[in-house]
Amino acid sequence: xxxxxxxxxxxxxxxxxxxxxxxxxxxxxxxxxxxxxxxxxxxxxxxxxxxxxxxxxxxxxxxxxxxxxxxxxxxxxxxxxxxxxxxxxxxxxxxxxxxxxxxxxxxxxxxxxxxxxxxxxxxxxxxxxxxxxxxxxxxxxxxxxxxxxxxxxxxxxxxxxxxxxxxxxxxxxxxxxxxxxxxxxxxxxxxxxxxxxxxxxxxxxxxxxxxxxxxxxxxxxxxxxxxxxxxxxxxxxxxxxxxxxxxxxxxxxxxxxxxxxxxxxxxxxxxxxxxxxxxxxxxxxxxxxxxxxxxxxxxxxxxxxxxxxxxxxxxxxxxxxxxxx
Numbered sequence: 001x002x003x004x005x006x007x008x009x010x011x012x013x014x015x016x017x018x019x020x021x022x023x024x025x026x027x028x029x030x031x032x033x034x035x036x037x038x039x040x041x042x043x044x045x046x047x048x049x050x051x052x053x054x055x056x057x058x059x060x061x062x063x064x065x066x067x068x069x070x071x072x073x074x075x076x077x078x079x080x081x082x083x084x085x086x087x088x089x090x091x092x093x094x095x096x097x098x099x100x101x102x103x104x105x106x107x108x109x110x111x112x113x114x115x116x117x118x119x120x121x122x123x124x125x126x127x128x129x130x131x132x133x134x135x136x137x138x139x140x141x142x143x144x145x146x147x148x149x150x151x152x153x154x155x156x157x158x159x160x161x162x163x164x165x166x167x168x169x170x171x172x173x174x175x176x177x178x179x180x181x182x183x184x185x186x187x188x189x190x191x192x193x194x195x196x197x198x199x200x201x202x203x204x205x206x207x208x209x210x211x212x213x214x215x216x217x218x219x220x221x222x223x224x225x226x227x228x229x230x231x232x233x234x235x236x237x238x239x240x241x242x243x244x245x246x247x248x249x250x251x252x253x254x255x256x257x258x259x260x261x262x263x264x265x266x267x268x269x270x271x272x273x274x275x276x277x278x279x280x281x282x283x284x285x286x287x288x289x290x291x292x293x294x295x296x297x298x299x300x301x302x303x304x305x306x307x308x309x310x311x312x313x314x315x316x317x318x319x320x321x322x323x324x325x
Contacts, residue, residue, distance in 0.1 A: 006237040007104050023048030023215040024208070025082070026058040029069035032265040033076050035320060036219075036249025036257045039283045041082050042298060043246050043313075044217035046305040047177070056211050057088040062203055076266045080276050081298030089211060091203055098198040101206050101236065102163065102191060110168065110235065111191065113161035114139045115150035133224070134187040135164065154194070163192040165201075165228065168235055172227035176243045178315055179220075184227040205229050209238040220245035220315075221256075249318045263323045272323070286318045 025044040027037060048055040057077070059070050074088065105111050116138050139161075142150070154161060165188055173183040191202040208216065216226075223245040230240045249257040263269050269279065281294045284301050289309065295301040 006235050007108050007110070020054050020212065021052075021214045022054040022056050022085075022212045023051075023217055024056040024058055024211060024213045025077075025084075025217070026060050026204070027073055028060045028064065029066060029073055030064050031066055031069055031259065032267060033073050034249070034257050034259070034264040035279065035282070036264075036318065038076070038080055038266075038279060039249060039286065039318065040217065040219060040246055041077060041080070042280075042283055042301065043244070043287075043305075043310075045082055045084075045298075046302050047215060047217050047244050047310055049302055050305060050307040050310055051215065053215055054085045054212075055083070056086055056213065057084040058091060058207060058211065059088055060091045060200070060203070062091055062198060062200070079266060080279065089207065091207060094203070094207055094210070095198070097210065098203055098206055102198070102202065104236070105165070105191065106163070110166050111163045112140055112166050112188075113147060113151070114164045114188075114190070114194075115147075115154060115161050131185055131187075134185060135189070137188060139164075140166070140188065159194050160196055162190050162194040164188045164190055165232060167228070167231065169231055172231040172234075174226045174230045174240070174243055176223065176226070176245055177311065178244060178246070178313070179223065182223065182226070184224055186231045187225075187228045189225075189228045189232075201225070201229060201232070205232050205236070205238070208241060209233065209236070214239055214241045215244065216241045217244040217246060219248050221248060246313075247315055247317045249320055252319060252321055254317075257320055261320070264320065269323065274323070287313050 023044055025041045027033060027041075033041070045055045061070065102111070114135075120138065121135060151161060167186040167188055169186050171183055172186050173181055176182050189201040190199045193199050223243075226243050226245070233240050251257055251261045257264055259265070263272050263274075266276070266279070277296055280296070280298055280301055284295050284304070287305070289295070289301065289304045295304060
């Protein structure tokens with residue numbers, strides 16, 4: 001499980017391990033935040049505050065950004081009463097740091113070129129013994145001639161190869177505050193996409209280290225990605241974070257909550273006459289915080305969410321029925 005060496009050095013390893021540890025909320029500006037996002041934001045702040053950490057915000061704007069979404073999301077978090085301890089970090093300003101780490105990985109032999117299309121990966125992943133959702137290793141052991149042939153073909157289409165992690169371990173164990181110790185396979189995740197853009201799995205690890213984040217609270221749909229991300233952090237010489245993968249909000253049909261499910265964002269709820277107090281109380285009820293008077297705002301809810309209460313929170317999805325007047 002343990003990588004035999006790491007690539008400590010460079011800007012992240014020098015500066016990132018700050019004295020005061022931190023938790024964070026890191027939304028992508030793809031539209032208004034829905035109730036599930038807002039619940040995760042409250043939980044991220046609650047876990048940070050309850051465990052004596054700073055609470056930070058990062059805008060992960062490397063992909064699928066909708067104009068004006070960053071500003072609206074910050075306004076919605078502020079309206080709900082979420083507070084953070086530093087100016088939000090805009091991920092797209094970190095391009096040079098991401099590129100520097102990518103070069104370190106390349107120089108260390110921890111990257112390989114991938115020429116596969118999504119169709120190629122989908123078909124190979126359906127083969128017997130393939131790990132569902134993981135890259136099957138198609139391009140990992142190509143010959144030099146095979147690589148050159150594929151590079152030429154991609155260049156003729158105006159594309160470059162993706163760069164994937166040549167994983168230094170087959171599996172990796174992480175600790176999750178709700179799920180306990182979790183060991184899973186380390187995927188050969190994409191670190192630079194075939195359009196040349198830095199991928200999420202690299203940026204999230206580098207920027208968590210930069211911000212001193214050692215506690216990652218996020219949806220439990222990302223639990224399976226944590227072994228690869230924690231392994232990458234170790235390889236780069238960063239402290240590996242503790243995770244808190246919280247349940248998702250889903251609709252009555254069991255699908256992830258989305259805009260199509262009706263009034264699930266603050267602006268839409270306000271149009272129906274619901275306010276932030278209603279939202280805080282719904283989230284409070286979903287967490288089993290039922291004793292005493294219901295909280296009026298996020299500050300009141302955070303006061304109820306001590307570490308013991310957080311560790312006892314439900315791990316089943318939050319089912320949200322259609323909201324209407």
